[in-house]
Amino acid sequence: MKRWLAMLLVFLLLPGLVPAGAEETLFTPLAVGAKGEEVLRVKNRLYELGYFQSNQFTKKYTEDTARVVRSFQQVNGLPETGEVDGQTWALLFSDAALKAVRPTLPPLATPAPLPVPDWPARDPDGYLAEGTEYFYENDEAGLWVYLGPDLQVTITRRSDSSVPLEWFETEILTRNGEAFRSALTDPERPGKKFQYPYVISRAEKFVLSFSDDFFATRMQNRETVGISIREGRIISDKTNAKRGHHLPNLDMMAQFPDGSLRVLRCNEATAEELLAMGARNVFSFGPILIRDGEIDDLVYTYYKSIEPRHALGMIEPGRYFLLSVQGRRSDSKGTTLQRMAEIMKEHGVQQALNLDGGNTMALVFRGRMLNKLAVYKKREFVRTVTSLIGIGMTEHQSEE
Numbered sequence: 001m002k003r004w005l006a007m008l009l010v011f012l013l014l015p016g017l018v019p020a021g022a023e024e025t026l027f028t029p030l031a032v033g034a035k036g037e038e039v040l041r042v043k044n045r046l047y048e049l050g051y052f053q054s055n056q057f058t059k060k061y062t063e064d065t066a067r068v069v070r071s072f073q074q075v076n077g078l079p080e081t082g083e084v085d086g087q088t089w090a091l092l093f094s095d096a097a098l099k100a101v102r103p104t105l106p107p108l109a110t111p112a113p114l115p116v117p118d119w120p121a122r123d124p125d126g127y128l129a130e131g132t133e134y135f136y137e138n139d140e141a142g143l144w145v146y147l148g149p150d151l152q153v154t155i156t157r158r159s160d161s162s163v164p165l166e167w168f169e170t171e172i173l174t175r176n177g178e179a180f181r182s183a184l185t186d187p188e189r190p191g192k193k194f195q196y197p198y199v200i201s202r203a204e205k206f207v208l209s210f211s212d213d214f215f216a217t218r219m220q221n222r223e224t225v226g227i228s229i230r231e232g233r234i235i236s237d238k239t240n241a242k243r244g245h246h247l248p249n250l251d252m253m254a255q256f257p258d259g260s261l262r263v264l265r266c267n268e269a270t271a272e273e274l275l276a277m278g279a280r281n282v283f284s285f286g287p288i289l290i291r292d293g294e295i296d297d298l299v300y301t302y303y304k305s306i307e308p309r310h311a312l313g314m315i316e317p318g319r320y321f322l323l324s325v326q327g328r329r330s331d332s333k334g335t336t337l338q339r340m341a342e343i344m345k346e347h348g349v350q351q352a353l354n355l356d357g358g359n360t361m362a363l364v365f366r367g368r369m370l371n372k373l374a375v376y377k378k379r380e381f382v383r384t385v386t387s388l389i390g391i392g393m394t395e396h397q398s399e400e
Contacts, residue, residue, distance in 0.1 A: 027086030034061040042084055045092055046072060050100035053301040056242050075101055102300045105339055109160040115141050126152055126173070133394060135366070144365050146207050150178040151392045153208050155365060166332040168363055168370060170208065170322035172391065180255055182230045182281050185386045190235045191216035194384035197362035198369045207392025209364045210322060211310060213285040214356040216386040226250035226284025227271045237271035239284065245302040251286030253353035254279040259317035263288045263351045283353065289341040290352040303337040308374045310361045313344045313352030321347050324363040328374035359383050367397035
């Protein structure tokens with residue numbers, strides 16, 4: 001109570017009427033060893049501003065709290081004491097408080113010009129105007145295209161030899177109910193029958209398919225699976241009680257009949273609640289990369305390892321962006337989740353979730369896997385899985 005009365009006096013007294021330094025005598029600083037609700041409030045505010053990357057707090061003011069407070073003080077031009085004095089408190093809870101400075105990455109190489117396909121007749125929105133489907137494949141240039149009456153898929157391979165890094169950017173446009181589908185190798189026993197991604201894709205006759213959250217490996221290892229819904233059926237309803245920064249942290253992406261994708265934190269909704277919202281599919285891996293157009297702060301502090309990566313995003317309902325980064329190879333090392341999020345944001349993505357990468361990552365076009373095999377423990381391979389995300393249907397499947 002004394003602290004709040006003191007702060008009230010600081011804010012009510014006019015500037016100039018309080019002698020220099022007097023506000024400090026009215027406020028007992030919070031320092032290492034302090035504990036209580038005020039410490040928790042400080043931590044939560046620092047989390048909102050991006051200085052803490054997790055909100056799993058105790059009420060104790062620790063050395064780590066002091067370190068984070070010093071970061072806030074440095075960015076905001078205050079004396080770097082590591083203690084929350086009256087001046088720090090007032091600025092921390094004001095609209096003038098500056099957010100944490102995010103680390104920056106060097107820009108990637110400017111992409112080379114792509115060949116222009118000999119396009120068939122298209123309608124004003126770019127969809128196929130005549131016939132049932134059109135394919136264009138140029139492995140050398142790194143361009144693959146599918147056009148149908150209600151589906152457009154454009155896959156572009158990019159690279160930067162200075163990193164080195166190679167990745168695929170897939171733009172997906174849909175209309176008239178064309179939507180992502182989840183394929184299970186054994187619908188009666190989800191997570192049991194393992195097959196190569198391209199085998200599953202060919203059996204389902206997908207135009208485009210890609211690896212998902214690989215829930216089967218967590219089932220197999222008796223780990224928390226995360227909320228998993230496939231075509232309106234709950235596969236798993238167990239998730240983490242709190243959001244962490246491990247991989248996977250089981251953040252989710254829900255797919256709805258109107259074509260929208262929505263990302264949620266692992267503990268934000270139950271499986272039953274998601275079904276009640278109308279979710280058709282829910283994938284749990286994480287972390288969230290982008291939510292409502294903003295990059296999640298977790299990716300700036302954690303997940304710094306360089307790995308093969310895979311993420312799905314929505315620009316708007318009916319317009320999606322898939323990012324597939326090759327890694328664990330001499331010609332492509334892989335990348336961080338910060339880089340993934342920043343590339344997706346550059347493309348206008350509003351909702352994005354990190355999917356399973358590593359040797360699980362697979363990008364399959366008409367039954368052919370486009371990404372190179374990653375190397376793990378001196379072995380070059382892609383994992384067998386029990387499910388895929390796919391879209392479109394074509395009888396013209398590759399046998400390569």
